Structure formats: C-alpha cells, structure tokens
Amino acid sequence: DTAVSQTPKYLVTQMGNDKSIKCEQNLGHDTMYWYKQDSKKFLKIMFSYNNKELIINETVPNRFSPKSPDKAHLNLHINSLELGDSAVYFCASAGTSFEQFFGPGTRLTVL
Amino acid sequence: GQSLEQPSEVTAVEGAIVQINCTYQTSGFYGLSWYQQHDGGAPTFLSYNALDGLEETGRFSSFLSRSDSYGYLLLQELQMKDSASYFCAVRDDGNNRLAFGKGNQVVVIP
Numbered sequence: 001d002t003a004v005s006q007t008p009k010y011l012v013t014q015m016g017n018d019k020s021i022k023c024e025q026n027l028g029h030d031t032m033y034w035y036k037q038d039s040k041k042f043l044k045i046m047f048s049y050n051n052k053e054l055i056i057n058e059t060v061p062n063r064f065s066p067k068s069p070d071k072a073h074l075n076l077h078i079n080s081l082e083l084g085d086s087a088v089y090f091c092a093s094a095g096t097s098f099e100q101f102f103g104p105g106t107r108l109t110v111l
Numbered sequence: 112g113q114s115l116e117q118p119s120e121v122t123a124v125e126g127a128i129v130q131i132n133c134t135y136q137t138s139g140f141y142g143l144s145w146y147q148q149h150d151g152g153a154p155t156f157l158s159y160n161a162l163d164g165l166e167e168t169g170r171f172s173s174f175l176s177r178s179d180s181y182g183y184l185l186l187q188e189l190q191m192k193d194s195a196s197y198f199c200a201v202r203d204d205g206n207n208r209l210a211f212g213k214g215n216q217v218v219v220i221p
Binding site: 031040041042043044045048050055056090094098099100101102103104105 | 142144148152153154155156159161196198202206207208209210211213214
C-alpha cells in the first residue's frame with residue numbers, strides 16, 4: 001500500500017564513510033525528488049528526475065550523487081560523509097498534478 | 112535570490128481559527144502550495160493556489176494574491192490533530208520545483 005517508501009529509516013555512520021538511501025514509488029509518477037531537511041526544519045530541494053532524466057540539480061556538493069535506474073526508483077549515494085550532512089532526507093514523487101507525495105524520510109546521523 | 116517568510120510559532124485553543132501568512136520573493140512563480148508536517152512525519156500536501164483568490168478544502172482554506180506576493184492558510188475549527196508545522200512552498204519553475212518557507216509551528220491546546 002505504501003506510496004513512496006525509503007530505506008533505511010535511520011542511518012548512523014562515521015565521518016568519511018559512503019552510504020546510500022533508496023527510494024521507490026508505486027504511484028506511477030514520472031517525477032521524483034530528493035529533499036534535505038535540517039535541524040531547523042528547513043526543507044530544501046536537492047535533485048529531481050523526470051522519467052530517469054535529471055531535471056533539477058541544486059547547488060549540492062558533488063559528494064551527493066543521485067541515480068534513477070527506472071522512473072519508479074531514485075537512489076541517493078553520499079560519499080565521504082561529513083558532520084553537516086546530518087539531516088532528514090525525504091524522497092518525493094509527483095505526477096501531472098502539483099501535489100508532491102513524500103516518503104517517510106531517512107534520518108541520517110554522522111558521528 | 113529567493114525568500115519565503117513565515118512567522119515561526121502560534122498557540123491556539125481547540126475550536127479557534129488560525130491564519131498562517133506567507134510572503135515570497137522568488138525568481139519565478141507558478142503557484143503556491145501548503146504542506147503540513149507532524150513531528151517525525153513526512154510533509155503532506157494541503158492545497159495549491161495558482162490564481163488569485165480563496166480555495167476551500169474542508170476546515171482549511173488557502174488564499175493567494177499574486178500582486179502582493181502573499182498568501183495565507185486558514186485553519187478553522189482547530190483540532191488537537193492540527194498541531195503540526197505548516198509550510199508554504201512556491202512552485203518557481205515549470206519542473207514543479209518547490210521552494211519552501213521556513214515553516215510555522217502550530218500548537219493546539221485544549
């Protein structure tokens with residue numbers, strides 16, 4: 001039944017490690033997004049893909065690399081993790097309407 | 112640059128009415144959305160205004176004035192479950208890119 005799912009829900013790791021977060025949507029949407037929400041709840045777009053093509057690429061360190069193997073999946077790989085990467089990462093998807101459907105979030109803690 | 116201004120927190124009693132304002136300054140404008148987020152949860156869509164005027168959806172209404180770069184979300188007949196953060200978000204390009212405001216925490220008390 002889950003519309004947009006993310007794994008893992010929690011991720012605790014050491015500085016310098018590489019980690020990935022996976023996202024899947026079963027809504028048949030063409031567009032998917034990655035957002036970062038910081039400790040002050042500020043929500044900022046990072047990337048967006050439309051039907052596997054990158055369409056939005058905000059000013060994000062190139063340690064962050066999204067990958068979309070198909071239009072139902074958008075993964076986020078982060079290299080050389082830093083303390084400042086600690087945040088909640090949300091995946092979202094959208095179809096032809098303006099509503100974006102958010103996943104449950106992945107809380108990343110870098111120690 | 113872009114900015115969306117929202118006041119930070121409001122406390123209100125059950126049954127009351129709360130208005131959350133949003134002023135924006137963005138490079139493009141296609142519409143204004145509102146999202147609700149409970150603590151520990153994901154943002155969920157409430158409403159979208161592309162044209163000036165009031166949109167009503169049950170107890171919640173959203174208003175837009177493009178000439179004033181201003182909108183508001185009106186929460187009526189407040190219930191405890193309405194305690195959450197509320198974000199305005201401008202759709203600022205044709206790719207459905209959303210620029211979010213800092214959010215407004217609403218606390219409903221008995």
